[in-house]
Amino acid sequence: MSEPARTLLIDIGNSRIKYCYSSDVSALSYLDDIDYLNQLCKSTSRCLISNVASQKQLKYITDILNKNQVNIQVLKTQDHVDNLKLGYQQPESLGVDRWLAMLAVKQFCSTNFAVIDLGTAITCDVVNEESEHIGGWIVPGFSTMIESLKAKTSLAHVKNHYIADDLEFGRDTSSCITEGCKAQIYGFIFMVQQQMQINFSQYKIFVTGGDANLINIDDFPRTEIVENCIFTGMMRFI
Template sequence: MSVESRLLVIDAGNTSIKFTAFEDDEVLWVQRGESYSADTEFVPDVIYFASVRSKELSALLHADIQAAFPDSKWVTLTSQANACGVTNAYSEPERLGIDRWLGVIAAHHLIREDAVVVDVGTAIKVDVVNKKGVHLGGYIAPGLAMMEESLLSKTARIRYDASEVVAGEGLPNSTARAVSEGCHEMALGFLERIYQRYQDFQWVVTGGDAESLLSLLGVSLERQPNLVAMGAKLLGDEEGRENK
């Protein structure tokens, strides 16, 4: 067992925070929420912090977690031009979201072939990386909930209760179905166009809605619910080795 065998990865997204605990290479548990419910039996040797939130919100979260684990080493992860055998497509690499960067790193190490990385959460994020580790770029589109919320916030008469969102056959015959199924079709169309271009690539998916969307397109995929945390571990461990 290494000196820093216990690791806590914090993936701070726009709408939720994911906490992943590792012991060596094994995932012990995963927790989601706006705050960390301390596991008194788990004290990390090191904390890897990846955040797409504002500097102010990231600093507040940092302070809360560090107060719970004052003796843990803290490493803030950032997107770079090159890391873990992967080259960033962005001319300003720090502007690539750290969640996307970590997903690309993890997918490259898992697949070692041409890969499409799909993360469906608040937003639908798609990135492409070839077998040489060259990130070719990617897309960001609104997620299903964001599309629905945007439509409802910009219209006065499109209104329905959550209980009205029920499955049906044929063309939607209610406002609830028209909105929910319309947004679903938009997301499917976006992913289908990408699939037509990259159907020979291996698809790696993460995020709550990714598998259900892509299964409707008949895409052969590998599901990795902890993809971003895996990328964080790869990047943080590499930085630790370089700094020794």
Template structure:
């Protein structure tokens, strides 16, 4: 994306409500002041936003409750709820029903197109491992969702009676796993790596932008050249929210 967009509000709070945690990112202009993961707005920050950009993948009921709690905290702040669209910030959604693309994926794709010039593979490795591809023209080509490392392990343990281990048993080794703990943790990791390696071989010339707690560790093992953007979704929310506000003026 050409050029640099200028913030339309002095102080912005981005609320990214994921499945397992809520990420609050405070912006002053284009600068990130702080980032917190909490279940409610963190206290004693001294931050009072002019506008709140709200993006949630939670149920309608959960999102409404969170919305009400935060709006009660900042009744004078303007509120913008972000959803996936057919087109935003120069990016075209691949989905036939654009609103069904998870808003976190959508915002990550938009941010990646903004921060990197060229064709991009976007990887968000958290609760789930999400991969999206966007080309230099801002056309989202589609993507994948697979379970994240912790989810794969939990699924295996919940469906079996005798696969059990203590977290203290999880150690790394170079040879084949010789304990249940290693068999499970390293097996899940190999599955994730195999998936990401196939993506890499399919798009070898694309640049990679990654976010999420497991992204760097996984992709570092593959030797993929990448750009880490821990606040990728928040940056996308800032871009889309600012575009929405400009449209109102």
């Protein structure tokens, strides 16, 4: 029997490329060697792409897909999909990853919500019960904070291995950095919570992204982790 038709989903993130098939969005892998895409093309005829990296990066990937006769759809941020009204004056300038994360959460959440993506950048986007995107925040992500701290100080030589399960005060340079940057993320989430509390009587907060495992979610009421938000959002276009 031939394999069922399935679509390849590719998320070109700021620092790495992830992919999965529409048959199982939870089984995501990292495309560390882009040329491996030639292998992936053998089991698909269609591909959806979200890209927040460079056009050059996107072209490299679409060239491989075209060569393998895979049908490509590059997703672009659009206003008024699934009734979601974007808060930007120029909606198309809102990152497609942020838009897809909001569309993903809208699939299962009908109350006011904030979605926080802990990636290379950390973003927060707030959507009310009327499906209006109120706005959001963009700050450096965990690794980005550490890299910029090292670039601007004489801490460049410090190796950062240790990350505590719960938030701790550091007792050497390395743990002061990792725990301190973790504390920045805790602070960010607490501020999201405070603003949600001020604006809404009912709300939920969802956390996603590569660094979601850094925080202890039990420390935050009304907050839960949702994995693979971007791919779940992409499934809307299958």
